[in-house]
Amino acid sequence: MLDDIIADIDAIFLFSPTPSEYEAAQSLEEIPVVVVGTENDVDAEVFVDVPLEFDRVRDYIQFALEGATDQEVVEPGDEVAAVLSLFSDDRDMVARVRVQSGTHGIYDLFTESRADPDVIRNTFDVAIELGKKGQKGKPVGALFVVGDAGNVMNKSRPLSYNPFEKSHVHVGDPIVNVMLKEFSRLDGAFVISDSGKIVSAYRYLEPSAEGVDIPKGLGARHMAAGAITRDTGAVAVVLSESDGMVRAFKSGDLVLELDPEEY
Numbered sequence: 001m002l003d004d005i006i007a008d009i010d011a012i013f014l015f016s017p018t019p020s021e022y023e024a025a026q027s028l029e030e031i032p033v034v035v036v037g038t039e040n041d042v043d044a045e046v047f048v049d050v051p052l053e054f055d056r057v058r059d060y061i062q063f064a065l066e067g068a069t070d071q072e073v074v075e076p077g078d079e080v081a082a083v084l085s086l087f088s089d090d091r092d093m094v095a096r097v098r099v100q101s102g103t104h105g106i107y108d109l110f111t112e113s114r115a116d117p118d119v120i121r122n123t124f125d126v127a128i129e130l131g132k133k134g135q136k137g138k139p140v141g142a143l144f145v146v147g148d149a150g151n152v153m154n155k156s157r158p159l160s161y162n163p164f165e166k167s168h169v170h171v172g173d174p175i176v177n178v179m180l181k182e183f184s185r186l187d188g189a190f191v192i193s194d195s196g197k198i199v200s201a202y203r204y205l206e207p208s209a210e211g212v213d214i215p216k217g218l219g220a221r222h223m224a225a226g227a228i229t230r231d232t233g234a235v236a237v238v239l240s241e242s243d244g245m246v247r248a249f250k251s252g253d254l255v256l257e258l259d260p261e262e263y
């Protein structure tokens, strides 16, 4: 069965390999070896840079496939073997995956957005941390709209005074994380620029929601998040107060779902 899983594969994907694992894979096969991880520790020729560790293996592999397709190492229809760690830090899993045409948008979310990938990653970090801790032990919701801030401001209005009006702080600054958590108790969205500057808090989003199709059961916050990303070049990161999940939207679509408890 193991032989079947790796028979005639077009590439092998190693997730965060050690140098000896990388070397072994290279000497074994005459097929491309793709290294996937947050750092290219092994100096791999083909490397897919992962902006954050996905908690779902499916998302992680999908991101890697889309990254390698983008680098033209694999193409739709190829079948690859992914070697990764699911239950521990040791390599304990091999999956056979066919590269699909079209993207699910996970790779695209980070690499093809107007906002800097680091800014998007930092926004995820804030949402995940807020989701883990809540506000004084109670679950909170939050909505971050990242990138294309001018257009986002034009399609929204203030619900309250903007505490970031005269400040020059960026998402990722330690002080900002404290402030964001404090302000997330109140309604509305945070607006963040391409470079990570917090432009505003307390924005009520008024995008056109026509034709936006988000999963049933999600409410007004998620609808507004999806819609603003269809109406502008922004991406949206949402922490749900009701189910505790962090979700990302781009071009009107839900592209990623993370459980903060897994981090």
Ligand SMILES: Nc1ncnc2c1ncn2[C@@H]1O[C@H](COP(=O)(O)OP(=O)(O)OP(=O)(O)O)[C@@H](O)[C@H]1O
Pocket (backbone or CB within 6 Å): 141, 142, 143, 186, 187, 188, 189, 203, 204, 205, 206, 218, 219, 220, 221, 222, 223, 224, 239, 240, 241, 242, 243
């Ligand atoms: N258009 C909007 N712009 C900004 N914030 C909004 C908008 N619509 C709703 N919200 C915010 O989302 C909050 C929750 O609304 P609602 O319960 O309908 O959303 P939801 O998608 O179910 O989110 P949750 O899962 O967090 O409950 C509102 O109290 C408000 O602060």
Ligand SMILES: [Mn+2]
Pocket (backbone or CB within 6 Å): 219, 220, 242
């Ligand atoms: Mn709700």
